[in-house]
Amino acid sequence: MSMSTILTRTITRLIFLPTLVTAVAVLVKGYAGAGDGFSAGVIAGTGVVIQFLAFGPRELVARYPSLRRAPLLAWSGLLLGLVTAFAPVIWGDPIMTLYPRPGEDVPHLGLLAFHTAVLFDAAVFLLVFGFIVSVLGTIGNRYGSEGADS
Amino acid sequence: MLLLLPLAITWFGAVALAPFDGRRRAVGVVAVGVMVAAFVALVRLGITVWTSGPVEMVAGDWPAGIGIRLRADGLGIAFALISLGVLLAALAYEVLGGVHERSLPSLVLFMSTGLTGVFLTADIFNFYVFFEIAMTASFVLATYGKQVGHLRAALTFMVVNLLGSVVFLAGVASLYHVTGTLDMDGVAERVNGAPTASVLLIAVLIFVAFGLKLGLFPFHSWVPLVYRDTWPAVAAMLSAALANIGSYGLLRFGAGLMPRELSLTASGLIVIGSLGILYGAIQAVSPRTAGEVIAWSSIGQVGYILVALGIGGPVGLTAAVLYSIINSLNKLVLFLAVGLRGWLVGAAFALAAFSVAGVPPSAGFFGKVAIFRAGADADRVPLLVLVVVGGALSLIYLFRIYQRDYWARNHAAPPSPLGARVLVLVLACGIVFIGLWPEPLLALSANAAAALTGGGS
Amino acid sequence: MILALALVISVLFGCGAFLLLKRDLIRMAGGIILISNAANLFIVSAGLSRGREPIYPLPAGERISDPVVQALVLTAIVIGFGTVAVLLGMIYRTYTARLAKAVDEGDETGRTPMSMPPEDRVAD
Numbered sequence: 001m002s003m004s005t006i007l008t009r010t011i012t013r014l015i016f017l018p019t020l021v022t023a024v025a026v027l028v029k030g031y032a033g034a035g036d037g038f039s040a041g042v043i044a045g046t047g048v049v050i051q052f053l054a055f056g057p058r059e060l061v062a063r064y065p066s067l068r069r070a071p072l073l074a075w076s077g078l079l080l081g082l083v084t085a086f087a088p089v090i091w092g093d094p095i096m097t098l099y100p101r102p103g104e105d106v107p108h109l110g111l112l113a114f115h116t117a118v119l120f121d122a123a124v125f126l127l128v129f130g131f132i133v134s135v136l137g138t139i140g141n142r143y144g145s146e147g148a149d150s
Numbered sequence: 151m152l153l154l155l156p157l158a159i160t161w162f163g164a165v166a167l168a169p170f171d172g173r174r175r176a177v178g179v180v181a182v183g184v185m186v187a188a189f190v191a192l193v194r195l196g197i198t199v200w201t202s203g204p205v206e207m208v209a210g211d212w213p214a215g216i217g218i219r220l221r222a223d224g225l226g227i228a229f230a231l232i233s234l235g236v237l238l239a240a241l242a243y244e245v246l247g248g249v250h251e252r253s254l255p256s257l258v259l260f261m262s263t264g265l266t267g268v269f270l271t272a273d274i275f276n277f278y279v280f281f282e283i284a285m286t287a288s289f290v291l292a293t294y295g296k297q298v299g300h301l302r303a304a305l306t307f308m309v310v311n312l313l314g315s316v317v318f319l320a321g322v323a324s325l326y327h328v329t330g331t332l333d334m335d336g337v338a339e340r341v342n343g344a345p346t347a348s349v350l351l352i353a354v355l356i357f358v359a360f361g362l363k364l365g366l367f368p369f370h371s372w373v374p375l376v377y378r379d380t381w382p383a384v385a386a387m388l389s390a391a392l393a394n395i396g397s398y399g400l401l402r403f404g405a406g407l408m409p410r411e412l413s414l415t416a417s418g419l420i421v422i423g424s425l426g427i428l429y430g431a432i433q434a435v436s437p438r439t440a441g442e443v444i445a446w447s448s449i450g451q452v453g454y455i456l457v458a459l460g461i462g463g464p465v466g467l468t469a470a471v472l473y474s475i476i477n478s479l480n481k482l483v484l485f486l487a488v489g490l491r492g493w494l495v496g497a498a499f500a501l502a503a504f505s506v507a508g509v510p511p512s513a514g515f516f517g518k519v520a521i522f523r524a525g526a527d528a529d530r531v532p533l534l535v536l537v538v539v540g541g542a543l544s545l546i547y548l549f550r551i552y553q554r555d556y557w558a559r560n561h562a563a564p565p566s567p568l569g570a571r572v573l574v575l576v577l578a579c580g581i582v583f584i585g586l587w588p589e590p591l592l593a594l595s596a597n598a599a600a601a602l603t604g605g606g607s
Numbered sequence: 608m609i610l611a612l613a614l615v616i617s618v619l620f621g622c623g624a625f626l627l628l629k630r631d632l633i634r635m636a637g638g639i640i641l642i643s644n645a646a647n648l649f650i651v652s653a654g655l656s657r658g659r660e661p662i663y664p665l666p667a668g669e670r671i672s673d674p675v676v677q678a679l680v681l682t683a684i685v686i687g688f689g690t691v692a693v694l695l696g697m698i699y700r701t702y703t704a705r706l707a708k709a710v711d712e713g714d715e716t717g718r719t720p721m722s723m724p725p726e727d728r729v730a731d
Binding site: 285312326332 | 627632635639642643645646649650652653654675676679682690693694697698700701704705
């Protein structure tokens with residue numbers, strides 16, 4: 001493939017970790033500035049997409065075998081999100097109630113606030129990231145096996 | 151809590167079953183069990199609604215008017231019950247016959263989640279979100295069978311319905327622009343203060359969107375293409391459960407949110423509906439495959455719903471709800487019966503065909519009577535003739551299929567699993583049973599219509 | 608501003624509708640993407656007002672822009688993203704199914720099932 005030159009390969013290899021760090025930063029920063037789980041998931045997903053373009057499906061999976069588990073990631077994100085949304089119903093609050101309630105103290109670790117909204121956003125992040133990577137995997141793997149045949 | 155139970159059961163069930171292979175019988179049985187639980191929870195919710203009025207909850211403990219409101223009233227419950235029931239029957243049918251794809255049980259549960267959500271929300275944007283959950287599940291479901299024909303049908307279905315969703319989204323955005331709120335009660339209240347011309351435009355947008363989903367007459371061209379090529383159980387789910395979104399949407403947005411615009415366009419709706427009845431019935435008479443005939447028939451049948459909606463008033467709206475429910479049941483049995491071979495199936499098909507034609511003592515008789523009564527109340531004599539002619543035509547085209555598929559067929563084809571055949575026959579007998587004891591259904595639809603006319607609550 | 612937005616929306620929608628009418632499945636998908644983005648812009652336009660960012664604490668006496676449409680359009684984008692992924696997956700399945708069929712039976716039209724060769728499509 002034309003994308004796979006020495007330049008693109010080196011650059012994509014260099015930017016992979018920074019992309020993931022940026023994604024996590026966007027996810028965490030969402031409670032003080034612009035950012036949320038969805039955009040974090042898209043950023044991290046784009047990081048993987050660039051790798052895919054530069055290395056092709058087979059080499060990508062050889063480099064990061066854990067990418068095969070992406071559907072599990074999406075699934076756990078969905079489950080986590082549902083649990084966060086429906087759990088308040090168990091003790092009688094409306095669906096999607098977030099804790100601590102307004103006016104109550106939020107426990108902090110440095111600037112990171114422990115709020116159930118963070119949990120929900122993490123779920124969205126997992127879902128989006130897992131979804132992007134698994135779609136890529138479905139199309140990419142089949143494409144890879146076809147390429148081997150022809 | 152009660153309000154969320156059907157939603158929670160199907161949603162968690164769908165997610166929990168997603169990683170398992172749906173072709174295994176145990177997974178299918180668990181999925182059916184989840185659906186039964188959700189159905190029971192819905193009936194329980196329905197009893198509360200019928201005895202003590204609508205149940206509602208604002209998500210996230212926000213003040214009302216700001217947060218997203220979930221609400222169960224008579225209309226929503228009626229449609230949720232019939233849709234979940236249809237999905238349950240179609241899923242049980244497929245499990246009895248043997249599931250071919252691993253994702254089917256989970257997708258059916260996702261679709262139930264979307265449908266339950268659509269019918270139990272009081273927020274127009276949330277309506278769109280649940281609607282898309284149901285649609286996305288149905289897009290994947292439509293490919294069930296995986297042959298080129300199924301895929302082509304699924305692509306047609308998907309492109310048309312995505313266009314419908316975009317049109318609906320534009321309608322929702324314009325309603326928000328005009329009224330400044332997304333809550334259904336708020337919209338119903340403030341929409342009268344807006345200029346009629348712009349609200350009329352929005353009403354037309356929403357009508358087009360739901361017309362596309364429902365396969366109404368001028369927007370029907372995708373219906374025969376898709377139902378001819380999809381798997382019978384999936385066709386039953388699409389036409390008997392998913393299409394309910396269209397009739398519910400027309401009722402909710404037309405009669406519930408924009409009654410002024412509905413009465414302005416009433417005669418137009420009646421004309422379109424009547425044309426649909428005739429056109430669908432005439433097209434269905436020409437010989438085709440069974441799936442196509444039922445598809446054309448359903449184009450005619452939704453015409454009746456539109457006519458009843460156009461007549462309006464408590465009588466007309468009750469007729470529309472009743473007809474939607476009975477139409478769903480008929481299509482469910484017809485599509486399921488078409489997919490089977492062997493004795494008992496012909497009987498089930500014939501019973502459903504009588505119901506479509508409105509022959510007593512089937513449930514369809516009461517549907518036709520309700521439309522007839524609404525037409526008589528409104529002094530629309532041509533309409534009465536139309537109901538009779540439409541019924542007669544449907545008897546003709548459905549018995550052509552019966553003749554071809556159940557009399558003339560050589561019995562070389564191996565019969566389908568007994569369980570599936572019995573299920574279809576039981577469903578068909580259910581239609582007759584409703585025809586013999588229609589009072590609960592009549593009360594249910596009157597209650598649903600009252601939810602619309604009683605100030606939109 | 609309203610006029611410019613209306614023009615952009617109509618051009619996007621028009622291009623989308625034009626592409627949608629093509630027989631090529633990938634162009635059709637492109638048409639759907641353009642049309643759904645036209646709808647997203649339409650939502651933004653439904654709450655178009657200039658003002659400060661709607662983040663608590665609100666500035667007293669100043670206009671703030673409408674936050675609801677932002678939430679709506681974000682949701683609509685996410686849903687659109689999901690459906691487009693499903694659509695592309697389905698097109699890919701159709702493509703492979705037709706390819707298998709064409710190899711089995713010989714393609715009667717003499718064309719490949721989709722006009723572009725697979726390498727270019729995936730690499731783009």
